[in-house]
Amino acid sequence: MPMKKAPGEEPNEALTVTPPKKWAAGVPAVAHALEYSLEETSVRRTGETLLTMNQVGGIDCPGCAWADPSPGDRHRNEYCENGAKHINDEATSRRIGADFFREHTVSELGRRSDKWLNQQGRLTEPMVKRPGSDSYEPISWHDAFDLLASELTSLDSPDEAVFYTSGRASNEAAFVLQLFARALGTNNLPDCSNMCHESSGFALHETLGTGKGTVSLDDLHHADLIFVVGQNPGTNHPRQLSALEEAKRNGARIIAVNPLPEAGLLRFKNPQKPSGVIGKGTQIADRFLHIRNGGDLALFQGINRLLLEAEDSRPGEVLARDFIESDTKGFEEFAAHARTIEWNDILAATGLGREEIEQVRDEVMGSQRVIVCWAMGITQHKHAVPTIREIVNFLLLRGNVGRAGTGACPVRGHSNVQGDRTMGIWEQMPDDFLDSLQEEFGFDPPRAHGLDSVNTIRAMREGRIKFFIALAGNFVRAAPDSEVTEEAMRTCRLTAHISTKLNRSHTVCGETALILPTLGRTEVDIQADGEQFVTVENSMSEVHTTQGRLKPASPLLLSEISILCRLARRTLDGTADIPWEEFEADYGAIRDHISHIVPGLHDFNRRVTRPGGIQLPNAVNEGVYHNDVGKALFTANDFAMLQAPEGHLLLQTLRSHDQWNTVPYTSNDRYRGIHGSRRVVLVNPEDVAALGLSAGQHVDLVSVWRDDPDRRAEDFRVVPYPTTRGCAAAYYPETNVLVPLDSVADKSNQPTSKAIVVRLEPVASPASVSTG
């Protein structure tokens, strides 16, 4: 197979700004997906990946966690533009090995952009950076495991080790990782959930007794009214647009709530349908609420207050009294508190007019089945947990949980982020799970809670962490406060990454650093017992198989499970009665043990191979609430409003359309009309004028936080954009440097990446931006 050549140097592109798009997908989505795929790999491999993607027995798209339609209802092309790009980014024909690392020192790689690092291709052999060296050099797998095991066994305490998991990891790999960590003696299991939906988990668990969403695709199809709040499905979950399109065809109305009028919220041209190719497509949002960053708590408090007042006027007609009586607790306290929220505060926090909120109330009262979908626009705020609790209050008021077409729908990003948590990747797993581990494997798991992502960085900074290993992901770019995080990571004695491609985390090394190259999801995985498959769980709790089809990028690659099992064997050396060899040879053996430990996955091996896999039950839909009170819980949530001081803005970080998590594929964001540069800050035109700035001006973004040092993201260009007044937006990971480590959501400890107080400091070399 010919190896495609990676770009040698960073291209010097110029920023061009065009008007934001008013619709998403359509023919351009297909063209862009194919263009990127064919740049990365061949026509044959593109066909092999795309035509098996999200099909029964095929490859689950790692791009996002959106659910697949029932097996009989799937399209032949059941993927989106971003999924196609993502999967062929992994299936790339580009390779990097020892030669590459001889040519590029770690310091040099550290100066490269995220995009350039990703473009170099697939990692093909294990590499080590020795103490004092500035270069990676080859190492055999045998020696790599020896090095890792010797470091782990020399720790003063297992709690000096941290095991990070990205949501790309399969259920089986995640289960093995947590088993290894706990057998070693630590619960230090941070994961990327800590940075995306941790707030949802805490709020839903407290109020409904489940950490997961309660809806299925069928519910979305039959809802009367769907809220899409703090979420940009056009870029982050494009296949959700198909579900919203079907819901609209069935008569649903959609209310989008966002500080940015994203293209995917406005209109969808489904490229699978003639009307999406040559027609106008489907209008998605019937109503768009142009809300201030973080105003969602106030919005739902306002709607809830209006519903309570409507019930006062028409007793028995507005609220689901029987349901509230039979299934909930805390209504009276909630209602009394809700009536005290002042309208002036609600309007100031949301930036909306009262009439707009009253119109929403009317839509709600005219709807029998309501769903609320949300993502990181909600979860990455200081008051994220109260906001989601208030959304639950809203759903409970009219009985919009537990029935067809109703419920809570936190939309997750990483394809198996939910499954990894189901497998026990959490630093605070409850005792019943740990008891099951003990019973199954005969060792005593540690009971003290471990470290999440933010606390891992804090502990590193304090010198308490010596060993860091990441199962996939790009920790230093996903984490907040980039400079602090990188400095913390460099305090470790050993850092190791199980990776498919190069990223910045490989350049931020402990004294010793290892790159452990692994099979991608697109690749055939052959072990002693033959060809293997793994399983994943999507946002709607469906657990199903995924099996790669391509020849591995290198014969030296080990699967994630192989790497973890071999490391565990070498480290634990028979101290626990865990059949690591059997696990590596036959992943079915791992699933057998999972079926004894994880509720709902009984008979895992047999059931998961059925078309469509296993639908994990959701207790809420069976009238059961596994929380402390055994009922759905109304909560009284203190009003909170975000306000930047005079001369400052509230910045949210976000993805571009040509980006997957921390990996930008290009410098373009065509839906928002940004081309050729990612170093832009989107600012409301009135704010641009009020701050004395001009379009295209060069500015530094400086975040203001109580702890002192200004955090600075240098040299961004001002782009006037229809964000809400007082609110701005810029791309991550470039702006993660601005998110203070200690700026976290209450309870969930999730970084507040959607509300950073910044000032824009003009810098030299102002230039006007070209418009087209």
Next chain:
Amino acid sequence: MFSVEETIEVAVPVSAAYNQWTQFKSFPRFMTVVKKVEQVRPALLSWTLGVGPVHREFQAEIVEQEPDSHLTWQSLERHFVHQGEVLFRPTATGDTAAGTTGGTAAGTAGGVADGTTGGAKDRTTVTVRIEVDSPGATALLGGLPELVGRVVQRELRHFKAYIEGLGAESGAWRGTIRGGRVRPEDPKPQRSRVPHWPVG
């Protein structure tokens, strides 16, 4: 709008008849028009009906369900809106076997004796009532009420043959549904049936 009501007597106890009826996924085994049933959740079903090359899929919500008594449903589609109920009653002592009876509100009555004889012990009357609110389809197909009635009657006979042939139900779901919501069978259900820890 039109409505259809069909009844059949089956020679099994109420609990057996009811339990068998809750096994929706098995309907295609003995019914001819029902091609596939998926139970998304206890209260949410996906149906595929077919006659010859014509297939139609729809989803329905079970609104009420009471063991050994009844269930009611409503369709979730915008087109061909229908709702209905299935009632299970022990056949009263002294009743004569009725076989299947039925008719539409339009007056197409007519019982069809099936030749079953015997006392009322361990026998159950199953009644299906369907209301269809689909002006377009009704206008297009003048004989639609009668057609629906005949189909329901025939499928009830298949049900009768199946459950009487088995002699006992092949499975059961004994939960209760009220207002489209499943009511827990046990006020203190097993906490460990599903993963209940927070998911980030």
